[in-house]
Amino acid sequence: MPIKKNIEGGGGGLWRRSYTLPTILIVMALLGIVHLKGTYPLFGGEQVGSAINLTLDQMKTKDDDSDWEIKPLAIMKSRSQGFRPVYIYSNVTPDHMDQYSQEKQDQIILALTKANDIKANLNPRVEPPFFVDLAANDALVLSNTFFLEKNGWEGVCIEANPEYWYRLASFRTCTIIGAAVGGKPEDNGLEVNFALKGVLGGVVGHGTDNNEDNSANVVQVKRNLVSILTIFNQTNVPKVIDYMSLDVEGAESMVMEHFPWSDYSFKFLTIERPKDDLKEKLKLNGYKMVLVLTLYGETLWIHQPSVLLPLEEIWTIAGEYNNTYFSRVIP
Template sequence: MVRVQRLKVNGMAKKFLLLGVALLLAGACGVGAFLGYRAGKAETFHTFIGIEDHSEQRNYAIRYALGLEEFQGITGQDLWVMHSVHPGVTDGFFVDLGSADGVTISNTWALERKGWTGICVDPFPRNMEGRTCQVFAEAVDNVGGRTVQFQDPGSYSGGILEYAGWWVSQETKDNAVEVKTATLSDILRRGNAPSYIHYLNVDIEGAEYMALSEFPFDEYEFGAITIEHNGLEDQRAKIRELLVKNGYRLEWAIRDQDWYVRAGTSGDISATER
């Protein structure tokens, strides 16, 4: 009887041992798959934004896989600014129009972690507690001090109703709220922004052209500008004409994004669309 009980115990121990080994292997595979996914994502983004050196791609991919470097830009805007336009810069200044969430799909969160400072502008900012930038809770327009209807407040697609496009439903229009406008130049002055700003991001749901149309480009210079156009081709063309006139050239056109640099900025490819 004792021998039978011992055999049963030994059998159970072996089963638990095998189960433990299986769980360890599954965990290791899961960790490996997760790290592989992160490395692949990073390498894809670096390729996407024009970093062609394979050793450089691999280095960034490994750092991202291990959690030593993070990015949040939905199409790699932050990576492009950090590694292609301003490589090695740790004291840059940014301005983020339509910053929305301070972390999730933020184009400036990673820059701030690198030591950059700047200004985030959104009439309904959220998740900004861990950010060090100045926050202006205002809607940007070509004229300051106006009271306007703002659709979908607090969301990623919120914006001034009169400039919004096809993506706004009637229900959303009916639930718009009133906000005050400010001009970009006024915000920069109040925020003591430098005359040279390394990066400007503009994502304000149809109001992009109006926000830039009266801007004093002779007072401020931008190293890089990323602008969402939402497929509004007439507005996109007007923005491009405005920026080219003021000394910028299109560097990348990706999905619903146009990315510009100063016309004198060196680069392997100019005005390339992907």
Template structure:
């Protein structure tokens, strides 16, 4: 005999039913209310994914999602973004001022006239200290920003530096949607594996998530970037082509052009069409400035 059958048999015994009736009515009412709430909640969940649901999605469920999709933005914000460190800096060379290879940081600061409290994105952030194009801006001028680093070892080293910027272990997607890729680890030369490399598999590889730049900016509630440093070993032009330029404002770009398969000129032409002027060349990097910012005597910037 089941539990419910035993309960009803007990209630139906002579002298028990009148006293058990109010309890039965109360129990039936509670069960009905619980069932109703469950049905209403199920309908609501089927219409809109909650943040908790987004976190419970399998990674592949978001592959191919539009870069502005709110579920993707929530997924990045709640599961992948690492908040700025609150501990003191932990640098190997704390007395160094400009950590960039060819003085990129100070050039950018001069272009923006020593702006304080700006916002940067550095893709290819390495270990957060050596060759950093943004650490000077962060330490000396109080900038905030986002550090993007796909190499697991480099990202671990970056976290140890206690940077005062958001960070994410990911790569910038060369497509306007998220995807997961094979990433070849190679110190400062790590890169997304191309089809021609897939057969060899010599070296150390990791599976890494790639998110569009626009998705990352939406996750940070910021679509204005004072300075974008882009060093992604050949995918620079593809990444820039994913940006919805009508929705994103970037003042200054530092873009490595050496490994762009389409060629340096293709990169320069694309950004010139988007309203930028090639300001200078520093090593393997082009510095582009929004044309509207150059409407002042050029000697002020030199």
């Protein structure tokens, strides 16, 4: 329905004209009164925290739908860092919704977080717990974070292999980032080779599982590196993160080499086979390895200033989930 708007002309006279709601909002956006966001950026500049968050289709149907609600799509802060939006349409549901991580890391983290929240008087929480999953791989199968998401967590899944993007976008509600991670912000855009080997794929390089020798006959694609700090800044990751799953096939040290430990912290981390340099950085920044969860070297770390649970309680909680292999790390 058109909205009648009186506008005073330059000669002092008054003239009338009918304006539709989309027209008014677009004019206001151009004047800097509001920002518009939608399935693609209409205007440049900072887009987080805008007063109105509508797609053009939403604006067109508002007057025809009395039950209309604003349900904004997730969007990056800006496109200035090389990120490009892709909105995937899917109307399918997973065949098996009860999917868990390989060695019940998800259930252990959920139980530890609940116990720690009680100790810290954070029950109930003001904000939901938050995870970072790097690399996410499949949306459901062996995911360390899908079960957390089902239990009300929010987070970010980061995955460089495009074969996983459709299912991640279809079955997950968290933010999905398709990128290879590493380096400093100044290194953003650096080109690397990425081996497409399913769950065993990753950046090809010295010291990674996918080195040049064993990846010679594997399909490789070019990828642009982006720093983990850039991703965190662009997706408004909270300063205190409840859980990070870090498993990038031997590239963990590269991913975390320039991490700003003083700006962000993780209450709990699971890291597969961390190298000595990463272990040392973790220890220097208040982290402690408390468990080895698997025969293949999956480790559990805590941020000691943030986790109030004693070691015995951590071991007891984790031990309730019947891992096939379980080793306490004695201080």
